[in-house]
Amino acid sequence: MKILLFGVAKDIVGNQVLEEPSFKAKNVAELKQELIKKYPEFAKLSSLAIAVDEEYASDEKLISAENEIAIIPPVSGG
Amino acid sequence: MKILLFGVAKDIVGNQVLEEPSFKAKNVAELKQELIKKYPEFAKLSSLAIAVDEEYASDEKLISAENEIAIIPPVSGG
Amino acid sequence: MEKKIEIIENIDPSLIHKDLSHPASGGICVFIGAVRDTTQNQKVNSLFFEAYEAMALKEMEKIAEAASKQWNLNRLIMQHAVGDKKVEEPVVLVGASSAHRDDCFEACRFLIDTLKEKVPIWKKEFFDGKDEVWVTPHP
Amino acid sequence: MEKKIEIIENIDPSLIHKDLSHPASGGICVFIGAVRDTTQNQKVNSLFFEAYEAMALKEMEKIAEAASKQWNLNRLIMQHAVGDKKVEEPVVLVGASSAHRDDCFEACRFLIDTLKEKVPIWKKEFFDGKDEVWVTPHP
Numbered sequence: 001m002k003i004l005l006f007g008v009a010k011d012i013v014g015n016q017v018l019e020e021p022s023f024k025a026k027n028v029a030e031l032k033q034e035l036i037k038k039y040p041e042f043a044k045l046s047s048l049a050i051a052v053d054e055e056y057a058s059d060e061k062l063i064s065a066e067n068e069i070a071i072i073p074p075v076s077g078g
Numbered sequence: 079m080k081i082l083l084f085g086v087a088k089d090i091v092g093n094q095v096l097e098e099p100s101f102k103a104k105n106v107a108e109l110k111q112e113l114i115k116k117y118p119e120f121a122k123l124s125s126l127a128i129a130v131d132e133e134y135a136s137d138e139k140l141i142s143a144e145n146e147i148a149i150i151p152p153v154s155g156g
Numbered sequence: 157m158e159k160k161i162e163i164i165e166n167i168d169p170s171l172i173h174k175d176l177s178h179p180a181s182g183g184i185c186v187f188i189g190a191v192r193d194t195t196q197n198q199k200v201n202s203l204f205f206e207a208y209e210a211m212a213l214k215e216m217e218k219i220a221e222a223a224s225k226q227w228n229l230n231r232l233i234m235q236h237a238v239g240d241k242k243v244e245e246p247v248v249l250v251g252a253s254s255a256h257r258d259d260c261f262e263a264c265r266f267l268i269d270t271l272k273e274k275v276p277i278w279k280k281e282f283f284d285g286k287d288e289v290w291v292t293p294h295p
Numbered sequence: 296m297e298k299k300i301e302i303i304e305n306i307d308p309s310l311i312h313k314d315l316s317h318p319a320s321g322g323i324c325v326f327i328g329a330v331r332d333t334t335q336n337q338k339v340n341s342l343f344f345e346a347y348e349a350m351a352l353k354e355m356e357k358i359a360e361a362a363s364k365q366w367n368l369n370r371l372i373m374q375h376a377v378g379d380k381k382v383e384e385p386v387v388l389v390g391a392s393s394a395h396r397d398d399c400f401e402a403c404r405f406l407i408d409t410l411k412e413k414v415p416i417w418k419k420e421f422f423d424g425k426d427e428v429w430v431t432p433h434p
Contacts, residue, residue, distance in 0.1 A: 006347050007417030008429035045431060051415070054350040070347060070415075076430040077344065077351075077375055077416030078328050078387045078407060084208050085278030086290035123292060129276070132211040148208060148276075154291040155205065155212075155236055155277030156189045156248045156268060173308035173327060177383045182331035185324070185403075188312060192321035192394060244316045255331060257407065264324075265400055 001025070001063075004070035012041040018071075028052070029059035035071070047074050079103070079141075082148035090119040096149075106130070107137035113149070125152050157224045159232040161216045163209050163277075167235050167246040176253040178230040185260035186233075186251035187268045193243045201282045205238045205247060208276040212236065215275045223252065223266055227259040234267060236277055296363045298371040300355045302346050302416075306376050306385040315392040317369040324399035325372075325390035326407045332382045340421045344377045344386060347415040351375065354414045362391065362405055366398040373406060375416055 003018040010016055020038070025031035028050045036043045049072035050057050056072070063069060081096040088094055098116070103109035106128045114121045127150040128135050134150070141147060160175055169188055176184045191203050216234045223232060235249045250267035254260040279291045299314055308327055315323045330342050355373045362371060374388045389406035393399040418430045 004347070006345060006415065007419075008431050011429065051347070051350055054347075054353050056413075070350070072347070072415050073417070073429075074431045075411070075413070075415055076418040076432055077346070077414050078411040082208070084206060084276065085280075086292050089290065129208070129211055132208075132214050134274075148211070150208070150276050151278070151290075152292045153272070153274070153276055154279040154293055155207070155275050156272040169312035170309035172311060172325070173385065176327075177329060179332040179382050181383075182329060184327040184329065186311070186327075187396065187400070188315075188323040188325075189396070190316060190320060190323060190392075193318040243318050244320075246312065253329075257326065257328070261326070261400075261404055268396065 001065060001069065004068070006070065007073050007076070008045070009042075009071040009073045012039050025063060027059065027063060028057045028061045031063060031069070032059070045073050079143060079147065082146070084148065085151050085154070086123070087120075087149040087151045090117050103141060105137065105141060106135045106139045109141060109147070110137075123151050157229050157232060159220050160235070161213060161220060162235045163207050163212055163238055164235060165237065165239055167237050167249050169246055169249060172249070172251065175233050176231045176251055178253050180255055181230045181253035182255055183257035183260045184251065184253040185257070185264040186249065187264050188246050189248040189268070190246050191241050191243045195281060198286075199284050200243065201284060202243070203241045203247065203282070204280040205236070205241065206278050206280070207236065207238050212275050212277055216271065219267060219270045219274065222270070223263045226266070227252070227254065227263040229254050229259060229263055232263070232267070234271065236271070236275065296368050296371060298359050299374070300352060300359060301374045302348050302351055302377055303374060304376065304378055306374050306388050308385055308388060311388070311390065314372050315370045315390055317392050319394055320369045320392035321394055322396035322399045323390065323392040324396070324403040325388065326403050327385050328387040328407070329385050330380050330382045334420060337425075338423050339382065340423060341382070342380045342386065343419040343421070344375070344380065345417050345419070346375065346377050351414050351416055355410065358406060358409045358413065361409070362402045365405070366391070366393065366402045368393050368398060368402055371402070371406070373410065375410070375414065
């Protein structure tokens with residue numbers, strides 16, 4: 001699984017993209033759990049959203065290697 | 079007494095300035111009465127304000143030939 | 157607070173950022189009033205604006221003063237045009253800049269609302285094939 | 296409704312009137328967000344903005360769509376800058392034009408509030424003699 005990283009998420013992971021063959025998540029909720037287990041710093045953010053194919057995804061949203069997946073830390077535009 | 083006219087007040091009087099030696103008004107309320115008596119159209123406006131020395135004046139405000147007096151029909155700027 | 161208050165022939169909206177930018181301002185809010193092609197279902201060709209200029213500037217100064225007391229503003233602008241104005245031409249421009257956006261939004265709305273209510277400026281409307289009329293709003 | 300939605304290197308605020316003017320619009324309301332020299336009592340040297348561009352544009356389109364349903368708008372603009380921005384430089388510009396001013400004021404406020412809440416763009420702050428930090432707002 002390949003995950004795009006932005007903002008503080010890049011600093012937490014130490015890279016612009018996270019490639020994690022060990023992740024087995026079938027949906028967004030499971031992905032968040034795996035992320036926080038591997039990088040506990042994500043639990044400290046005021047929010048942690050996942051985008052699937054360039055849309056905010058609910059916890060139930062199913063994911064696979066075909067999707068474009070991105071971690072969306074708290075946004076701070078404007 | 080010389081009175082500055084703007085907007086629809088110019089059309090009502092048919093001039094840019096009203097020079098009316100017969101007006102005896104000592105204050106704004108009396109001036110409004112004399113104006114409406116001579117030009118009944120003023121009574122049909124949704125409001126009729128008088129400015130004395132470039133400030134909105136209350137009915138009690140005393141006036142004399144030394145003041146700059148203007149009729150302020152309903153404003154419609156913007 | 158720095159302010160720019162003017163009755164002018166032509167408003168130049170391209171100067172907005174230059175006129176309101178300030179190192180302590182994170183937000184700039186601007187309102188531009190322009191000539192609309194229709195009023196009460198009649199096609200408008202142009203407008204003509206007349207000001208009692210000396211008094212209008214005094215009233216605009218009072219409005220700016222009131223805004224600067226009510227909100228935390230760094231810069232403020234109020235401009236009104238006079239003369240003939242065609243459809244789409246700007247006739248009024250008001251705005252303010254402030255550290256946070258609440259202040260500039262609220263001040264900007266106050267500036268245009270109060271200008272329309274108090275400042276001695278009058279608008280004449282020119283229509284297709286009809287007599288022009290002074291606009292005399294009924295509240 | 297015509298709309299202009301962009302993620303760009305540099306915002307040019309001098310185009311506001313050209314981008315929002317419309318014959319049926321009597322009012323144009325614009326908000327410009329700029330770099331402020333201070334945040335939480337610390338002197339800011341510059342900001343850096345990063346966008347998840349494809350998704351940011353989709354979210355901005357959704358916000359524009361929502362605004363066009365809620366208010367009567369003729370034109371709308373949403374622009375966000377990316378890259379390094381110095382104090383006073385514009386980083387975001389939103390606005391709308393409408394027949395009457397209520398619509399453009401309310402829409403403009405909605406556009407900036409919703410953009411700040413939803414659009415995937417991140418800001419890094421650079422200070423004097425301190426490490427830079429990604430801004431992670433706590434609601």
